[in-house]
Amino acid sequence: MTSEPISHSESLVESSQRFRAPRLINQIFRWLTLALAVGIGLVLVWITYSLLSIALPAIAQFNLGFLFTQVWNPVQELYGALPQIYGTIVSSIIALIFAVPLGVGVAIFLSEDFLPRRVLTPIAFLVELLAAIPSVVYGMWGIFVFIPAILPILQGVHKAFGWIPFFSTAPSTRQMFATGLVLAIMILPTIIAISRDSLISVPPQLRQGAYGLGATRWETITQVLLPASLSGIIGSVMLALGRALGETMAAAMLIGNANRVNVSLFAPASTISALIANQFGEASGLQKSALFYQALILMVLTLVVNMLAEVIVNRFQQVE
Amino acid sequence: MTSLSRLKRRAVLATLACASLGLAVSCAPSSPDVATPSSGTSPAASGSASGGSAGGGSATLSGAGASFPAPLYQRWFADYNKENSGVQISYQSVGSGAGVEQFLAGTVDFGASDAPLKSEDKEKFKAKYGAEPIQVPMTGGTIVFAYNLDGVDGLKLSRDAYCGIVTGQITKWNDPAIASANSGATLPDSEIQFVHRSDGSGTTFGFTNHLKAACPDWKAGASKSVEWPVGTGAKGNEGVTAQIQQTPGAIGYTEFSYAKENGLKMAAIENKAGKIIEPSPEAGAVAFKGETIPADFALLVPDPAAAEAYPISTLTWVLLYPEYKDAAKKEALINVIKWSLDSGKTAATDLGYIPLETELAGKVETELGKIK
Numbered sequence: 001m002t003s004e005p006i007s008h009s010e011s012l013v014e015s016s017q018r019f020r021a022p023r024l025i026n027q028i029f030r031w032l033t034l035a036l037a038v039g040i041g042l043v044l045v046w047i048t049y050s051l052l053s054i055a056l057p058a059i060a061q062f063n064l065g066f067l068f069t070q071v072w073n074p075v076q077e078l079y080g081a082l083p084q085i086y087g088t089i090v091s092s093i094i095a096l097i098f099a100v101p102l103g104v105g106v107a108i109f110l111s112e113d114f115l116p117r118r119v120l121t122p123i124a125f126l127v128e129l130l131a132a133i134p135s136v137v138y139g140m141w142g143i144f145v146f147i148p149a150i151l152p153i154l155q156g157v158h159k160a161f162g163w164i165p166f167f168s169t170a171p172s173t174r175q176m177f178a179t180g181l182v183l184a185i186m187i188l189p190t191i192i193a194i195s196r197d198s199l200i201s202v203p204p205q206l207r208q209g210a211y212g213l214g215a216t217r218w219e220t221i222t223q224v225l226l227p228a229s230l231s232g233i234i235g236s237v238m239l240a241l242g243r244a245l246g247e248t249m250a251a252a253m254l255i256g257n258a259n260r261v262n263v264s265l266f267a268p269a270s271t272i273s274a275l276i277a278n279q280f281g282e283a284s285g286l287q288k289s290a291l292f293y294q295a296l297i298l299m300v301l302t303l304v305v306n307m308l309a310e311v312i313v314n315r316f317q318q319v320e
Numbered sequence: 321m322t323s324l325s326r327l328k329r330r331a332v333l334a335t336l337a338c339a340s341l342g343l344a345v346s347c348a349p350s351s352p353d354v355a356t357p358s359s360g361t362s363p364a365a366s367g368s369a370s371g372g373s374a375g376g377g378s379a380t381l382s383g384a385g386a387s388f389p390a391p392l393y394q395r396w397f398a399d400y401n402k403e404n405s406g407v408q409i410s411y412q413s414v415g416s417g418a419g420v421e422q423f424l425a426g427t428v429d430f431g432a433s434d435a436p437l438k439s440e441d442k443e444k445f446k447a448k449y450g451a452e453p454i455q456v457p458m459t460g461g462t463i464v465f466a467y468n469l470d471g472v473d474g475l476k477l478s479r480d481a482y483c484g485i486v487t488g489q490i491t492k493w494n495d496p497a498i499a500s501a502n503s504g505a506t507l508p509d510s511e512i513q514f515v516h517r518s519d520g521s522g523t524t525f526g527f528t529n530h531l532k533a534a535c536p537d538w539k540a541g542a543s544k545s546v547e548w549p550v551g552t553g554a555k556g557n558e559g560v561t562a563q564i565q566q567t568p569g570a571i572g573y574t575e576f577s578y579a580k581e582n583g584l585k586m587a588a589i590e591n592k593a594g595k596i597i598e599p600s601p602e603a604g605a606v607a608f609k610g611e612t613i614p615a616d617f618a619l620l621v622p623d624p625a626a627a628e629a630y631p632i633s634t635l636t637w638v639l640l641y642p643e644y645k646d647a648a649k650k651e652a653l654i655n656v657i658k659w660s661l662d663s664g665k666t667a668a669t670d671l672g673y674i675p676l677e678t679e680l681a682g683k684v685e686t687e688l689g690k691i692k
Binding site: 071072073074075076143144148170172173174252253256257258259268270274277278279281282283284287 | 414415416417418420421511513518519520521540541542543544545546547548551552553554555559562563566567570
């Protein structure tokens with residue numbers, strides 16, 4: 001780890017001469033990268049500013065009440081974001097409920113030596129390919145394959161557990177729950193790939209130590225490997241949540257775009273990004289500004305998620 | 321170590337080169353195949369090549385706006401281009417709202433909208449260009465109730481029935497209000513799944529404009545997007561069509577042409593005179609007969625009184641500037657519109673649109689004469 005001592009004074013002089021020109025390049029490179037880094041920050045500020053400036057009429061008119069009102073009425077120019085905020089958060093939670101256990105489970109399987117590497121590597125590769133499927137394809141697949149396939153199951157759930165408010169309406173062909181499931185599939189590769197990487201990078205000494213103390217494989221996984229890689233796993237979940245919150249195309253195609261809060265998950269709902277994608281084309285005036293207000297909310301929502309991820313990851317890293 | 325990695329790198333480079341070579345080789349024989357259809361299918365490209373030799377006026381026009389008449393406009397402009405290869409018209413179906421905005425901003429040669437210009441937009445236009453914009457109807461369309469019910473053909477909906485469906489007061493297919501008009505049919509005891517547009521659209525404008533006039537309990541008003549009391553939203557006519565096809569018990573509204581093309585069942589509905597009318601462009605055209613046309617052509621017939629009229633029909637407009645600096649452009653634009661209203665009629669009927677009547681078309685021609 002310690003840097004190598006320079007043995008001869010000659011070589012130091014020699015090297016300093018040799019590096020004079022590169023030093024200038026170093027300087028240029030440094031300033032260039034600095035400018036680029038600052039530029040990225042400025043782009044963020046710029047986007048936020050332009051969102052804000054267009055959203056301003058809506059913010060002035062509806063204030064924070066916008067967040068808690070269930071109305072989207074372009075005729076009377078009354079707007080609120082409650083159904084969209086609700087739909088965005090609930091569909092993402094459904095996605096996480098299914099994707100986290102599944103994703104972490106697959107990550108554990110892929111990082112352990114249950115099967116020979118030549119079997120595991122293709123599986124890992126296929127999982128990552130899931131991430132390469134465009135979301136409009138997920139949307140089409142959802143409409144024509146996935147939802148028709150799971151609808152009978154959901155109908156069974158509705159018949160058996162209809163007394164639970166979440167399942168109280170007959171499953172619609174466009175609905176919150178199925179959208180959540182498709183989102184789960186979309187965010188799986190993120191969770192699996194990053195969790196697997198962090199599980200693999202747990203120092204082998206920890207594992208060997210646990211085995212040496214007589215722990216079984218089960219105990220090693222649950223009490224040593226998972227806690228040690230927790231920061232990475234949580235990071236992956238937060239990234240996945242970010243994607244689920246912002247997912248536009250698949251949500252717009254599957255969720256049913258009903259601007260109402262409905263407790264039943266089998267009923268159509270709406271998300272922020274779906275509403276924007278749907279109505280932006282024909283919107284003008286206050287409606288456009290209300291859409292930008294929604295975009296601002298989505299941005300803040302994802303920002304909070306990212307900051308939360310940062311805090312959690314830091315905390316767990318300190319525990320290690 | 322180093323030599324080994326260098327070797328490896330060389331190997332990688334070699335394979336890369338092979339791959340790119342392979343691509344180039346595999347690409348070479350196929351390129352003529354690619355070129356032939358592309359030049360064949362795009363009349364714009366061939367038109368530009370032969371434009372000089374055609375001898376007639378030559379101009380390139382661009383328009384943007386409404387998506388509902390887009391299939392017809394594209395057909396018209398392509399057909400016109402075949403006859404007058406010097407004139408190329410590109411039309412972007414970006415939506416009426418965006419069309420009006422681009423028209424006001426002056427970035428297009430003409431705009432198109434499914435709703436007449438609002439007075440505030442006219443004011444804006446006057447303030448910027450110092451004259452009234454010219455707004456003329458191009459074609460009409462019929463909006464139908466398309467549905468998916470096994471074993472029920474020729475569904476008939478009374479006013480009470482379809483008003484109840486869109487307001488959410490009628491939720492079951494075997495509701496007496498529906499059953500009374502369909503004595504022969506066996507209507508299921510299932511939920512009605514109403515499907516509406518989730519994006520802003522001229523179709524929704526025409527549809528809600530009718531509901532506002534015809535249904536006493538319709539409170540959501542008339543606009544390109546409204547607050548729907550019931551139902552699920554789907555994007556575009558094609559989205560609504562797909563959702564109806566897929567959902568047993570679904571009913572929704574689409575353009576006649578979409579429903580026809582996709583083989584959806586269409587309901588016959590009761591008009592103001594109390595007659596139940598099958599949807600068709602002919603029955604839709606009756607709605608505009610005998611109506612007095614306002615000076616700005618903003619003719620809306622939300623609920624036609626004629627006994628044989630299909631109740632939900634709407635016009636769509638193009639927006640023109642009162643003055644064009646480029647004389648060739650002006651000439652071409654006026655000619656295209658005249659041609660579309662006259663020779664383009666068959667194309668309109670083919671695609672399920674309502675061609676303008678001769679009288680109305682004549683008035684449009686007079687209006688076009690005002691363009692400087």
